Amino acid sequence: MIYINKMKQLEVKSLSKSFNGAAAVLNEIDFQLNSGEFLVILGPSGCGKTTLLRIIAGLESADIGQVFIKGRDVTEVEPKNRDVAMVFQNYALYPHMTVFDNLSFALKVRKLSKPEIKDKVTRTAAMLGLEPYLERKPKQLSGGQRQRVALGRAIVRNPALFLFDEPLSNLDAELRSQMRFELLSLHRRLRATSVYVTHDQIEAMSLADKIIILNKGNKIGPSAPRELYDNPPDTFVAGFLGNPGMNLISGAIGESSKSVKLDSDVILPIESGIQAGSPIVFGFRPEHCRPSPEGILPGEVEGIEDSGKEYILKLKGPNNTRYYCMSQVKAEIGDTISLSIDMFYLFDQRNNKLISAFR
Numbered sequence: 001m002i003y004i005n006k007m008k009q010l011e012v013k014s015l016s017k018s019f020n021g022a023a024a025v026l027n028e029i030d031f032q033l034n035s036g037e038f039l040v041i042l043g044p045s046g047c048g049k050t051t052l053l054r055i056i057a058g059l060e061s062a063d064i065g066q067v068f069i070k071g072r073d074v075t076e077v078e079p080k081n082r083d084v085a086m087v088f089q090n091y092a093l094y095p096h097m098t099v100f101d102n103l104s105f106a107l108k109v110r111k112l113s114k115p116e117i118k119d120k121v122t123r124t125a126a127m128l129g130l131e132p133y134l135e136r137k138p139k140q141l142s143g144g145q146r147q148r149v150a151l152g153r154a155i156v157r158n159p160a161l162f163l164f165d166e167p168l169s170n171l172d173a174e175l176r177s178q179m180r181f182e183l184l185s186l187h188r189r190l191r192a193t194s195v196y197v198t199h200d201q202i203e204a205m206s207l208a209d210k211i212i213i214l215n216k217g218n219k220i221g222p223s224a225p226r227e228l229y230d231n232p233p234d235t236f237v238a239g240f241l242g243n244p245g246m247n248l249i250s251g252a253i254g255e256s257s258k259s260v261k262l263d264s265d266v267i268l269p270i271e272s273g274i275q276a277g278s279p280i281v282f283g284f285r286p287e288h289c290r291p292s293p294e295g296i297l298p299g300e301v302e303g304i305e306d307s308g309k310e311y312i313l314k315l316k317g318p319n320n321t322r323y324y325c326m327s328q329v330k331a332e333i334g335d336t337i338s339l340s341i342d343m344f345y346l347f348d349q350r351n352n353k354l355i356s357a358f359r
């Protein structure tokens, strides 16, 4: 048998950070990343994604904890000596320099020979489709081209670790999706170890080998994107991942354990094996339900969005909850419909943790 020894490229140990005595932005964060892996850090605005990335880069210091890159403790090492390259959302290019000079700057600092610099810059420019623009200044480029230069500047340096801080967020939707595919194909070719911060879950789901979700200082993961989506460990992850996220309705297990009671009128015939009376949260994804004459969950149509591919119905359900359903059939506002649900989840209402998925 052949064992492939995957090297630990990044290790973060017990990292905590708070600003000005406020509640911890990061609370004892631990994780490691193997060589070649692409980690996405995801979470709502203000959850500490950028702070974590900046601590890894050395641009911010942690209150406690350590950062190791390729096994070396870099906690006290200057950013420029950490062997990392960072790509920012605002590109951070040198405005007075041409694309060629922007790409070659770090190599000149490292005192590489002119032919070596030319070779590396030319190869990187070819990889990113930047050859026609090498003599232009950043202001003569489109947003997408500028972001390619920013990427190229990181690639020429061949760092131990790539750090991306929402690099696509200044681009419009179409360019974003094009750049997402380009990043993915670049990653397949380069297999560069990367940490990528975003609040865009489409980016996270499509780019990541592993995802960490930050919430109130704590982390969930690293886990494979599908694993988090299919088996969300708690209601936060369930509601956060997906567009729209998972529908969540509070209720209780019925008296005989053979039903779930969402309010006095809505009792779903579900044999859960959970103790009668237990407070639960009933969860189901918008894509796992459909209007049907045999439906079990009633709802009144409050809104309809036509995505082209299907309709997204917004429904008012038990206990005045709102939930979403993808439908091939158009409904009318004010219609009362019933949903069949192909797959659902039960969470414990006391700690919001997943009890079980029912497929």
Ligand code: ATP
Residues within 6 Å of the ligand: 019, 020, 025, 043, 044, 045, 046, 047, 048, 049, 050, 051, 052, 199
């Ligand atoms: P976003 O997605 O909006 O960029 P984020 O998840 O990257 O957010 P951070 O920028 O890491 O969040 O900020 C986390 C929290 O720390 C926020 O509440 C922010 O206001 C606070 N914060 C960040 N930097 C500082 C600072 N230098 N001084 C004080 N508070 C800060």
